[in-house]
Amino acid sequence: MSTVPTVYHPVNFAQKYSLFSEQWQPKVIARMNDYQFKLARLEGEFVWHSHADTDETFIVIEGQLRIDFRDGFVMLSAGELYVVPKGVEHKPWAEKEVKLMLIEPEGVINTGDIQGERTAQNDVWI
Amino acid sequence: MSTVPTVYHPVNFAQKYSLFSEQWQPKVIARMNDYQFKLARLEGEFVWHSHADTDETFIVIEGQLRIDFRDGFVMLSAGELYVVPKGVEHKPWAEKEVKLMLIEPEGVINTGDIQGERTAQNDVWI
Numbered sequence: 154m155s156t157v158p159t160v161y162h163p164v165n166f167a168q169k170y171s172l173f174s175e176q177w178q179p180k181v182i183a184r185m186n187d188y189q190f191k192l193a194r195l196e197g198e199f200v201w202h203s204h205a206d207t208d209e210t211f212i213v214i215e216g217q218l219r220i221d222f223r224d225g226f227v228m229l230s231a232g233e234l235y236v237v238p239k240g241v242e243h244k245p246w247a248e249k250e251v252k253l254m255l256i257e258p259e260g261v262i263n264t265g266d267i268q269g270e271r272t273a274q275n276d277v278w279i
Numbered sequence: 280m281s282t283v284p285t286v287y288h289p290v291n292f293a294q295k296y297s298l299f300s301e302q303w304q305p306k307v308i309a310r311m312n313d314y315q316f317k318l319a320r321l322e323g324e325f326v327w328h329s330h331a332d333t334d335e336t337f338i339v340i341e342g343q344l345r346i347d348f349r350d351g352f353v354m355l356s357a358g359e360l361y362v363v364p365k366g367v368e369h370k371p372w373a374e375k376e377v378k379l380m381l382i383e384p385e386g387v388i389n390t391g392d393i394q395g396e397r398t399a400q401n402d403v404w405i
Contacts, residue, residue, distance in 0.1 A: 159351030163359035185334040185362045185382065188314070208311040214358075225285030232340075233289035236311045256311065256382070 166192065166214055170252055172279050177271055179255055179263055180279035189259050192279070196250040202265035203242045209257045210236050216251035220244070229253075292318065292340055296378055298405050303397055305381055305389055306405035315385050318405070322376040328391035329368045335383045336362050342377035346370070355379075 164182050169192050173180060177199070179191035195218065211218065213229040220227050220235065221244040227235050237243050264272045290308050295318050299306060303325070305317035321344065337344065339355040346353050346361065347370040353361050363369050390398045 156350075159348070161348070161351055161353035161361070163353055163355045163361040166358045166360070183336070183360055183362050185336045186365075186384075190336075190360065210309070210311045210316075222285070222287070224282075225287055227287035227289055229289045232292045234292070234309055234316065235287070235289040236309050239312075258312075 164190075166252075166254070169279055170194070170214075176250065177263075178273045178277070180277055182279060184259070187259050188256060189276075191255040191257075193253055193255060194250055195245055195247045195253065197247065199245040200264055200267055200269060200271050201242055201244045202267045203240055204237075204257070204261060204265045205240055207239050207258050207261060208236050209239075209255065209261070210234065211245075212254040212256070214252040214254060216247065216249060216253075218251045218253055219246045221246060290316075292378075292380070295405055296320070296340075302376065303389075304399045304403070306403055308405060310385070313385050314382060315402075317381040317383075319379055319381060320376055321371055321373045321379065323373065325371040326390055326393055326395060326397050327368055327370045328393045329366055330363075330383070330387060330391045331366055333365050333384050333387060334362050335365075335381065335387070336360065337371075338380040338382070340378040340380060342373065342375060342379075344377045344379055345372045347372060 169182050176194045179193040181189045181191050183190040212234045213231050218229045295308050302320045305319040307315045307317050309316040338360045339357050344355045
């Protein structure tokens with residue numbers, strides 16, 4: 154008796170982006186150990202914040218992102234990655250909507266040490 | 280006295296790929312906490328292996344990757360992600376060269392529990 158192979162499905166970024174349009178609300182798309190992969194749409198200016206306990210990875214999928222630091226900035230385009238070290242104050246900014254992926258430990262709040270109107274609901278899967 | 284802002288540089292995947300052509304030799308491009316981001320070029324068949332202690336993330340940058348499991352498979356194209364759970368035997372395979380990014384804890388050996396001719400030098404930065 155032969156068995157039929159199981160076809161597993163990858164996570165497709167474009168398909169996941171088609172499921173939401175709201176900005177500043179990261180959606181969890183996958184988990185690796187105790188880390189989460191999150192997709193987000195950002196436009197405009199975020200708040201200054203930092204994450205005391207963890208680095209945070211940004212990968213731009215489409216568009217352009219600037220991350221300001223107190224002493225400078227980094228510009229990211231599609232196909233580029235930047236790891237913001239833990240404890241470093243940063244402020245993401247996008248002139249036009251940017252699609253990005255965040256990678257960070259489960260439970261990290263988007264606004265870090267600052268709670269405010271930009272603070273998103275955490276752990277929302279899509 | 281004004282200070283000149285520091286311009287930080289992101290990691291650009293295409294630029295990093297331009298620096299190496301060898302296959303099956305993952306290159307570390309960034310670190311987040313105790314995790315590493317690695318770029319690799321694969322073509323042909325890998326070996327069956329598993330990682331007893333960690334999940335492993337595959338993101339395809341260009342081309343197509345198939346990952347076989349004992350009970351099935353997953354096909355990944357550019358812009359797709361798959362997390363192989365820890366302990367799950369898998370065998371990557373690519374008919375033509377595929378460019379991919381691996382994300383896993385520092386120190387993970389590419390062939391997992393199996394050492395052989397496909398075992399790559401670990402922790403090589405580019």
